[in-house]
Amino acid sequence: MEPENDTQLSEFLLLGLSEQAEIQPLIFGLFLSMHLVTVVGNLLIILATISDTHLHIPMYFFLTNMSFVDICFTSTTIPKMLLNIQTQSKAITYTGCITQMYFLLLFSGLDSFLLTDGLRQICGHLSSPVLHGHHEPLALQSLVLACWIMSVLNSLLHSFMVLRLSFCTDLEVSHFFCELNQVVHHACSKTFINDMMIHITALLLVGGPLTCILYSYSKIVSSIQKISSTLGRYKAFSTCASRLSVVSLFYCTVLVVYLSSAVSQNMLNCNRLFDVHSGHPHTEPLHLQSEE
Template sequence: MGPRNYTGISEFQLLGFSEEPELQPLIFGLFLSMYLITVCGNLLLILAVSSDSHLHTPMYFFLANLSFVDICFTSTTIPKMLLNIQTQSKAITFAGCITQMYFFILFTGLDMFLLTVMAYDRFVAICHPLHYMVIMNPWLCGLLVLVSWILSVLHSLLHTSMVLRLSFCTEVEITHFFCEINQIIQLACSDTFLNNMVIYFTGMLLAGGPFIGILYTYSKIVTSIHGISSAQGKHKAFSTCASHLSVLSLFYCTSLGVYLSSAAPQSSHASAVASVTYTVVTPMLNPFIYSLRNRDIKEALMRFSGMVALKGSIVLG
């Protein structure tokens, strides 16, 4: 008798971080707070960029897109986890799990591509400053974002269609707080060799490729900064890259560490805890990293808050 088809599986069980009842309110409060900070911080950054004409430049256009993706990225996993804690249920339907996996892969890919595009933007700004506005014109900026979306959608569709061809038996417990693709594949009772090969190949191509591109652009940036004679000029050039480098380091180091450690089956629970860093903490910190280290963002936020306060006083008056 062959393995049962996936249509026999109606739902999966997301085990999350802990099954101890006394820890559930603490976990709920912690993740609800981080989620609200992430949404409010990134939304405020988007509103500041869109409302301030001084920030209608390629760098802040990409930053606003990154903030939007971070909101969607976090919203893919955290609300369902909070709902399960509130209802004291660990269940997620098969369709819901596949949908969550699809959007998680989509927004993870978008994060990587947008960070790569932002590295290219800094490369042009520092290495070709006189031609920056000509090269980074609105048409190219829109095209780069559109290509990032298309590649991410196709990448996510590929993995989702590969999972849909698998068969699942009776083991439906996922030792994670969301439907992570490696965890789902491990539950399949059919051959997963092709799925694993596709994951490794696309990982090297779509994660390794942008990472190599980022390293190349920053090697050129460092060379250009080294050629600047004045110390003030060097500091100004480097300060425009500091925020991007901070976000890059946080995202790539944590995500790479998680997926390297997930190769060991016994580390699945530890991997779930570590995944919080790049799925929740990094999107939450992005607006703070960019706003605290960027004078233009600070001034735009002050002007935006002043406009909101003025409108509020007019309405109250």
């Protein structure tokens, strides 16, 4: 039996937003400020909602959950990015990369689900505020629990599928975090099943909620137009505008990450193809465990 390569994969390299040393302090200060504002702002929302009994309605219940998820979501990637800038290092361990990927998928999936459910509650609140102001707590808790279960299963699925891959010596990820699609396409083993599951889950977990969100907004606009009071319409539009900004920011970020990943993957494929034709392949499989 031919002996296996016993070299163990130890780390990935996160290239970050820029390699120019002179702008690293600016990036550090900008993202540190954004992270602190996100954490403090969402904590204030959670505390205000918990302490004020008048806010114990479905719309604010989902807002509280989304605030918690937003804190966890940014804390999954930003602290590691700031640490790498501070230490002038691009490395993240293999275990750290898989862990970061798992929690990133978990909280991004939760964000998508909770945005959809929160908008449905806003829609219902505008159409019948009395009815939806006294929603059954058990039903709401069950809905949030279902969101958690689906997100956990999705992140576990992709994480375990990445663990089965063998990786190559070219381990540079063109992001400041371990983005699933780029990590998968640095593998030397076949990734057809991984690619298929990425597309299927993206269609279900992003396309489905986005369709529901667009439908919810059409219902919200229709409900607002039926409000006779000018002040009432203004308040309703203000509420919807704030939620729309959150939805737009989330899905625009997802789109930018997806497109940048696709561009980076095309460049990686071109480089590999060039190396193969030139007779200088640069990919050597690395196995996670040595085998006798």
